[in-house]
Amino acid sequence: MVGSLAAQNARLQVTLPAREKLSIDTPQVRAIGMVSAKSTAELIRNGFPARLQFRLELWSAKNVVNEIRSTVLWDVIVEYDALKAVYRVVRVTPDKAFVLGEFKDIEGAEAKVAEAYKPQIKPPRKGEKSYYSVSLDVEAMSMSDLDEVGRWIKGELKPAVRGKKNPGTAVTKGLRRFVVKVLGGERLRYQDNSKVFTP
């Protein structure tokens, strides 16, 4: 199950509640395959927590121009605790934080991240034509270039300059990073819309 999740292409899904509960229940959001890709996992393993920034919007579709009825934002953070040698998955909402669990491997964290989640958004009123729209930005937390260079030199980040791997890989990584900055930063955004429904 875990392996199959990791192998899937990353995607974001929003699923409506049962028809009879559309006006009282909230949709489920699933983000699949977001953190177990090799380089993402490597970054997390090396101390860069990954952040998944979710935004769920409830839109009213009853007029020509749709209107946002409510919005909820939450983050999921995947970090590696080197002392306990576990991956920790944390969900952060505006006023709460949940440690969803600690896992021995990234696949476990991936499976937890991929679990369906019901954000606490206010459902639409009865009879109001509506739909949900969810988006997700995946970003790795950055640190000062100097800190990162320092960690490269100390061998904390792999591939390290003094590791067994070809030092050129570190240079390549640095160049890639430079190119990313030149191009204006990374961009990894997913989105999905539910069907239009009337509760």
Place this chain on the structure above:
Amino acid sequence: MPSVLIIDDEPNIRRMVGALLSAEGYDVRDAANGAEGIAAIADDEPDVALLDLMMPGQLDGIATLTKIREGWRELPVIMMSGRASLSDAVRATKLGAVNFLEKPLSPEAVLLALGSALELRRSRRVTRALREDLGLTGNMVGSSKAMQQVAEIIARVAPTDSRVLVGGESGTGKELVAAAIHEQSSRRDKPFVRVNCAAIPRDLVESEMFGHEKGSFTGATNTRVGRFELAHTGTLFLDEIGDLSIEAQAKLLRAIEAREIQRVGGNKTISVDVRVIAATNKDLSKAVTDGTFREDLYFRLNVIPIQLPPLRMRGDDVIQLIHHFSDLQYQRSSRSKLQWSEEALDLMNRHTWPGNVRELANIVERISIMNSGGVVKPSDVAAVIPTFVNDTKSTQIAADSDKSLSDTLDEVERNLINDALLKSDGSVAEAARKLQTDRPNLYRRMKRLGLSAILISISCLSALAVSAGDARATGLHIQPNSIDRQLIYINPIVGSISGTGDTIANTDTIANTDTIANTDTITSTDTIVTPDAVPDADTTSPSKQKQPTEPISDTIEHIQPLLSLVKTYSVHKFGFGLTSGRSFNRVEGLPVHFGPTYTYSTEPLLIRARAYGIVRSARSFKLQAPHGGYNNHIDAFIGPTRSVSIGARWFRVVSPIESWNMSEPENGISTFLLHRDFRDWYQKQGVTGTASWQLNKKALLTASYGLEKWSSIDARDPFTILRNSHPWRPNPIVDDGEFKITTFNTIIDTRNDERDPAVGWFINAGYEYGYSPHVTRTSFSNVISPDRVKYGRATADIRRYNRLSPRNQINGRLYLGGWLHGDELPLQRRFSIGGPGNLPGYDFRKAIGTNDGLTCGAVSFVAMGMPALCDRVMLAQLEFRRELASQPYDLLNNPAIRIRSAGFTVNPQGVLFLNAGQGWRLSQSTPYPSRLKADFGTGIDFGLLGIYAAKSITDWSEAPNIFVRVTRRF
């Protein structure tokens, strides 16, 4: 008389040892097996127990010892055995036996062991008394819901070895929490070592924490064991961790991570097994954001956050604490026990207790001393808390603070609502009734004050915040769609905690509890949670809290570095920045901006300074003008949210004449790749002062005043990928002069998403007043003399985004700009509806032969390098967008594209667009045949870039135009 209990199945041993000890003056009892022994201890705990290891039955010596240790931890147990092996002895010792006697017993050995055990017993009692005296028994007084939840968290985390970060205002009892965790943990018999980080001089932190070897530094006359070693196998409590210097934080982090230390001056690595509990009354997450606290250390310490509620949020705990401290005073002194009148208790209960429990304890002690006996009256309370003369919480707040009236009123209102919600168990409806208002009104007030029902009903505060460096980056040619996307957020959180696999009670309801209370969601599984919130929490978004907004100052904006090397010293950050300067153009080629940076960050103030030199690569690397330049600035952000900023810049830069219709990066990539520079440039040198006010997250006001010298600059010959051998369009000669420029600018941004807006407004409007005593006019100008110029001009860029359906959007833009009053605009301040060049997407000017411009200029003036000449312009744009796929294409698994943690996703959108624009010359001498120009077109926007085709409507003879844009059209 010391009492001894002998537990042995051999009657002879009981009799002989009993006789010996009785003769020595001990009070002796005996038991024939473990069960009897346990019962005897339960009946009357002796001072020492002698316990035989090998006893028949289920409760042998080891099992009995285990039970004794569970029930009577301070009772010293001496083990006895005739056939025990060394491993048995070791096992018994590990279980807590204080000595091990081998049979046959010798009287001397028994008496010696008993003497030692009794000494130990006395020491333990003294220690306990001292700890009780210091209030470190781990007993938390209070039955409020908040404290019950704190107690629950303590009970859950104590058996683990997880690090805990205790937060809360001064005097709330953070050390008590640490002591309680220690007392309830398996380390309870081991040392509990407290370190007040704020009290250690900076130079002695390492020695204090890790110890030092004799002679390691001046004054190190003896070897000293550090706190980490002292706390080995026990608990190390780091109080006021927020006051630790950055250098000390690094050393502490190393010790925590490696679980080993080295004494100062020593070369031996010492392993330490220490559970770290830290406490602070500061907002560490904010300190991380400010750079005064290491993020990695914060994460290491903040495994389990426990936030203690202030006393004013603990309801009737005040009364319990009053009685508790009264009892303590009674026990510690010979004074009679305090009796409190109802009125006095009521007064005490109404106090806001800014000093929290510590203040309450002091007040009780003062009253105890001042009270000569009898009942404590309201006058006794008023005597030690004079503010009670006119007592209410609101007057207390007003008297104690320097806050503005509105802030004070807000705080009073917040307190009233808090109290009402507390007394209503979080029910907004009930609280509204108590406050004699209606529920919608209360909701509105709560929303304005940032309160939520669950925030009140669960009042154990915790904080978890994650921050990161600024992930923004700008590049040579492509401007990120949203440079303000921030990673930083601060989310104070509150509540109870449960172990993995448990369902969370009372936590998975949302703030708006009256409308949704769904406790049957998937969120309630596998969750450790510390929910709730604090009154001033930003509850709008975990990711939406913004950094201070940079002031807007024409084109001399803050430039994000490509490379940033930063070293942090406490509140100071020194660094070095390197950037492309955002653009590649035909004057500079690639301008390289580089130089030192400095940031000073404290609670109310953030100062950023940069001194960048500029080297230009356009066929020359000379430093003097026009080959070199500089761009220095210093900005100060002020206030709790740093919403106000003032700044100054002094610069010599190359600046574009028009910047409203095409971004620098987009123009840059076109220049670098295609040899097409659609802008004209001039040199700007001077100094500008700027003040900005971020009204809220949606509005920013900026004003600036500058003394600037504007001068023409030649186009040079930078390298380009394609058509490198072609000649460049010349840069026009502009109206040189020294100008005094005053600007006012407003930005209103209500878009739901800055990157891919689907709904909302974006309005950027500004006014500029310029004055110059002497301008050298060009031949394009109508006024050759006099050369004094005064002008006023205004611009407004209004954008509206609308979603029609989940995949369809219709967006509109209106740009208005032009002369308002005064003299004719200098050429640097003129406009075009299509840009000075043949700008794709605004294709109202077509190249005529080798000529490239026809904007508000008479045909006879069309020439190479001619600038835009419109005094006023209007451009309206309308576009329809449709997402072509239900999901973005994910390039995540393509190793060629993936860079760092992320890669790129593309979400293709089909675009239909319509543009219409008109430009005007106002001068009578050179009338311009003004007429509307319009085109329509279609294209595909992949997010990373868009490919479009446009066809003129107003001049049907023009051939269709195909073009590429690397940013959204608007």
